[in-house]
Amino acid sequence: MKRWLPPILFFAALAGAWEWLVRQGVWPRAIVPAPSEVVRYLVTAVADGTLLGATGVTLRRLVLGYLIGFGFGLPAGVLIARFRFFRHTLGLLALGLQSLPSICWAPLALLWFGQTETAMAFIVVMGCVWSITLATDAGVRHVPPIYRWAAMTMGSRGLHLWVHVILPAALPFILSGMKQGWAFAWRSLMAAEIYVAILTGFGLGHLLHYGRELHAMDAVLGIMLVIILVGLATDKLLFAPLERFIHMRWGTERA
């Protein structure tokens, strides 16, 4: 309970100060809505289903694209770490493309796939795949050779060696790549949803875009809040357990 008190007090004070300043008329209401108005928007948007629907659409795109990116990135990283040929080809490609914000793919993705879910997925995949690839490559190459040797003299080889020794040993690296990939994918998807209207589903980015068009700043702020909460929730649900496992086993500093 004590752990929760400081953050609750902090955010309550922040919202209180904000509400007070708005009521004092420091800014025009059309530009800076009060927290109470944002909450009112959130309540009605949840009640009429738009917010939950949009969150669902966005999450579906994110998870699908991320899974594809992970499914391709992990083996690609293994290939790059294992074979010199892939390091000098695919490895360079990954390094180059990782530095490109994946929203830059949007014009081409729209041209190739049209205004479809495929275009959205493509942008998400491009956002996360290279981080995961490069982290897997780095992780595999940092595995101390003695682990491999110890496992080999116990009879481990081939696929068993990869699944039970090399990849687990590289887990701390792979996890940091997964987190970076997730962050990149999340940002790219928001940009893509704001930038591109897709008729098969309205995500959070679209809602934000319409909020701007309608000059409904209470909606804009409310949706921003939801986007933050989704980001926090994925971190706590998806990555925190893995991180706790790594801290426990490796004895690195507890978060």
Add this chain to the structure above:
Amino acid sequence: MIGPGQTAVAAPVKLAIEGVSKTFHTRHGSVHALENVNLQIREGEFVCVVGPSGCGKTTLLNIIAGLETPDTGRVLADGKPVTGAGSDRLVLFQEPALFPWLDVMGNVLFGLKLKPNLTAKERREVAEFYLRLVGLEKFMHANIHELSGGMKQRVALARALAPNPRVLLMDEPFGSLDALTREQLYGDLQAIWQKRPKTIVFVTHNVREAACLGDRVVLLSARPGRVRGQFHIPLPRPRDINSVEVARHSAEIIHALKPHLTPDTEAVAGE
């Protein structure tokens, strides 16, 4: 001192090292680690390889394990040339090399899980037996980073013994342990070896340790490593490292070793 090839036990040859040489090339020049090493090790024999630091003992062990390849010569295991690592020649390394993503139990189970025809229950029982042997049964759920250096090496010993390998290659495994633990493990290792016969090649720079453990002590000279002599230790077991007989044998070996020492050697008796 006896000549090579002369052995007291008439068991079949388990490991044959034939004309093995190895040179490492680094940016700072090349290191001639091993020069024409010939050695025959019989089934069930406990052979200690002694030599000063940097005489290529570890390299020799890694070549027997199949982790490194010799420049010339070859190693035969059961008459068949060694082409790679295998579970029939298990290595206990100088550093524990425990897997941090597994707990103590998971580490000891690792080799056991690679053995066919064992049920999960049997594997657990074997793992628990060896953990008890090294006195760490209370730590089976501990994480590796929570153990001291000596405890880690004892887990590594349990992990190496658990699959009951036919050949166990040990590379100065007790160097990092305190004297008391080490003496206890000398006793345990001899007891295990007598109960579960296996061929052991034990590399050390501690002559007293070699005289205490080995049926035979093989002397390796400094760079390049060559076999300079062999000694039989016909003492009954279990042997106590502090006994007069072990000390006498160790003195004899040190006497023979002296001409082959380099000035910066570490090989001392009963260190």
